[in-house]
Amino acid sequence: MTRLKKTPSRSVSIEDVARLSGVSITTVSRVINKFPSVKEKNRQKVLAAVKQLKFEPSVFAQRLASGKSNIVALVIPRYEGVFYSFYVLELIRGIGTLCEALKLDLLLHLTDACSSLNLKGVGGIIFADLIGNRRQLEDALSAGIPAMVINNFVDDLQVSCIAVDNQGGATNAVNYLISLGHKKIAHITGDLVTQAAAARLEGYKKALEKNNIQLRPQYIFKTDYSRGQARSAAEKLFKMEEPPSAVFVASDAMALEVMNVAAELGKNIPRDLSIVGFDDNPSGLYGQVALTTVRQPLIKMAEEGVKELERFMNSRAPAKIKKVFLPTELVIRESCRNV
Amino acid sequence: MTRLKKTPSRSVSIEDVARLSGVSITTVSRVINKFPSVKEKNRQKVLAAVKQLKFEPSVFAQRLASGKSNIVALVIPRYEGVFYSFYVLELIRGIGTLCEALKLDLLLHLTDACSSLNLKGVGGIIFADLIGNRRQLEDALSAGIPAMVINNFVDDLQVSCIAVDNQGGATNAVNYLISLGHKKIAHITGDLVTQAAAARLEGYKKALEKNNIQLRPQYIFKTDYSRGQARSAAEKLFKMEEPPSAVFVASDAMALEVMNVAAELGKNIPRDLSIVGFDDNPSGLYGQVALTTVRQPLIKMAEEGVKELERFMNSRAPAKIKKVFLPTELVIRESCRNV
DNA sequence: CTGAAAGCGCTAACAA
DNA sequence: TTGTTAGCGCTTTCAG
Numbered sequence: 001m002t003r004l005k006k007t008p009s010r011s012v013s014i015e016d017v018a019r020l021s022g023v024s025i026t027t028v029s030r031v032i033n034k035f036p037s038v039k040e041k042n043r044q045k046v047l048a049a050v051k052q053l054k055f056e057p058s059v060f061a062q063r064l065a066s067g068k069s070n071i072v073a074l075v076i077p078r079y080e081g082v083f084y085s086f087y088v089l090e091l092i093r094g095i096g097t098l099c100e101a102l103k104l105d106l107l108l109h110l111t112d113a114c115s116s117l118n119l120k121g122v123g124g125i126i127f128a129d130l131i132g133n134r135r136q137l138e139d140a141l142s143a144g145i146p147a148m149v150i151n152n153f154v155d156d157l158q159v160s161c162i163a164v165d166n167q168g169g170a171t172n173a174v175n176y177l178i179s180l181g182h183k184k185i186a187h188i189t190g191d192l193v194t195q196a197a198a199a200r201l202e203g204y205k206k207a208l209e210k211n212n213i214q215l216r217p218q219y220i221f222k223t224d225y226s227r228g229q230a231r232s233a234a235e236k237l238f239k240m241e242e243p244p245s246a247v248f249v250a251s252d253a254m255a256l257e258v259m260n261v262a263a264e265l266g267k268n269i270p271r272d273l274s275i276v277g278f279d280d281n282p283s284g285l286y287g288q289v290a291l292t293t294v295r296q297p298l299i300k301m302a303e304e305g306v307k308e309l310e311r312f313m314n315s316r317a318p319a320k321i322k323k324v325f326l327p328t329e330l331v332i333r334e335s336c337r338n339v
Numbered sequence: 340m341t342r343l344k345k346t347p348s349r350s351v352s353i354e355d356v357a358r359l360s361g362v363s364i365t366t367v368s369r370v371i372n373k374f375p376s377v378k379e380k381n382r383q384k385v386l387a388a389v390k391q392l393k394f395e396p397s398v399f400a401q402r403l404a405s406g407k408s409n410i411v412a413l414v415i416p417r418y419e420g421v422f423y424s425f426y427v428l429e430l431i432r433g434i435g436t437l438c439e440a441l442k443l444d445l446l447l448h449l450t451d452a453c454s455s456l457n458l459k460g461v462g463g464i465i466f467a468d469l470i471g472n473r474r475q476l477e478d479a480l481s482a483g484i485p486a487m488v489i490n491n492f493v494d495d496l497q498v499s500c501i502a503v504d505n506q507g508g509a510t511n512a513v514n515y516l517i518s519l520g521h522k523k524i525a526h527i528t529g530d531l532v533t534q535a536a537a538a539r540l541e542g543y544k545k546a547l548e549k550n551n552i553q554l555r556p557q558y559i560f561k562t563d564y565s566r567g568q569a570r571s572a573a574e575k576l577f578k579m580e581e582p583p584s585a586v587f588v589a590s591d592a593m594a595l596e597v598m599n600v601a602a603e604l605g606k607n608i609p610r611d612l613s614i615v616g617f618d619d620n621p622s623g624l625y626g627q628v629a630l631t632t633v634r635q636p637l638i639k640m641a642e643e644g645v646k647e648l649e650r651f652m653n654s655r656a657p658a659k660i661k662k663v664f665l666p667t668e669l670v671i672r673e674s675c676r677n678v
Numbered sequence: 679c680t681g682a683a684a685g686c687g688c689t690a691a692c693a694a
Numbered sequence: 695t696t697g698t699t700a701g702c703g704c705t706t707t708c709a710g
Binding site: 011056057058059060061063064069074078088089092093096097100103105106107108109110111115118120121226227228230231257260261263264282283285286287288 | 350395396397398399400402403408413417427428431432435436438439442444445446447448449450454457459460565566567569570596599600602603621622624625626627
């Protein structure tokens, strides 16, 4: 642990500022906290002293005295595979950038499900996904700490959440393929331990059902979101006696891998296979044929999550709980064709 | 800002524990901080009370009173493109996981170069890369805050750093190609604003020079690490009147894109082109032909960085500065052939 | 080995 | 509009 103050040169405190500017400590505090009641002249004196002394208030003292915290903890379950996904980084990026702007301290917790978080001192918590770590969420809730869940719809707990409408997105994607005349539509799932992947599978099924297309179990390939498993799935798919004419893939990264396999097998996209991905990962634009995909508003989800949490943190009364689904958008590019 | 304590039920403090266990506050504090001098019997009483009351010390009070902080700030420059790289996520993962284990609070700062960090209260800072934000580092240093730089070798500042031997890695890669008989070796660079990409280019040049192979400027393709630019580079490369027989690519992601382009053009890897990447990104394993690459110890770099920083934070005396290069490892797989 | 007392730097009533 | 006075919850001399 580092000593914050060196023994000889104590760092400047609010008292030094008060002395230099000739007002009381309280007044300095008021200026710092932007109380409107301070006389302009004093404000100026204090501000000048602050600048001259390069004073920065001690956050610890502030938090101790006020009982307030502007620390936001972001909890990411460290399950196998999260770290090879497009979305975690997008989420971190979105949350990190907004916290930076809002002057919130972002505490990153990569937890496994069983460890318990040190909740004391954090002002609010954002749970990114919920994979085996519901207990951590329940702990936070029962400790009365403002909490938010993103990328996961939680309907059985009193907590705000903001998730992507994965099922709707998947349904749209498959409906689109159907509208193009496809009947033999496969699906390469993500890791079904995640809510998102499960919902996409559900959406796929719904779309087929609504259109009276019989579901063929052999057209569903379960994976863990990895490129490796996407590759095996694609290889099997192309080898089927009755191969599908289209496939809806649960992530762009996997969809790209399917395209690679196709290229290696001498298949043409979209002539031999129409493909729709999910994510709107920029990588999808770079291939020879641009990938049609479902855009999910990750950055928006991250930002809304932070804003909503901040609302909680600032409201004296327990804020109203909101559970929202963010819509997706089908981005039609070149990887599908009419049949 | 959230109130940490509800008005009615004050959270349990050290005083409650002292009262319940019948000793002084001081003794409780000693037990918490594992002072050896407490009588075993008292220790037990205190520990029992702590458990019964579910007491957790307030980190703010601790920090305020002791002047110590176990907060580690991770500063990542938010420059265009970092967030599409393999390495940032690896770094976050490595650092996050270790901090979790070491009970250090990880504060994530995605900064732009010009904003100044709120350094007050952090116990130590890790700078991941240094891109336009040297001033932030200098500020930290002159504020006397323990700091570390990772993924960037800094030789003109009194600061410990731990970087990957990118130049050596690149040289090895190119030497390997040369040993296979290649003379016409191209290089697709990364974003030369990063030290890593610049060093890899340097290593490429060194290897050619040492082997008396004349450098051909038209064989060097500058990119920003994006797949898009890798694609254009690859397309140009294949169209050259005298195309190279091998290419050293500054990242695996880009190398994979080169392979995609090759497949689309009906070229075979490694028959028509030998490829070496950089990163040992797991994606490199999934293609039809596994990518030969240079493995860089990202997780190790992250972990060493945290450990080194902790050493700083714990030593009263200014710790000795270390500047280290971590070696890379050439991972030979299937994407290169003899000529 | 233990405890009393003095802060750490700031905020928040309450007066003035 | 401003200042006085208590703390916030813990650590740390310094006596005992």
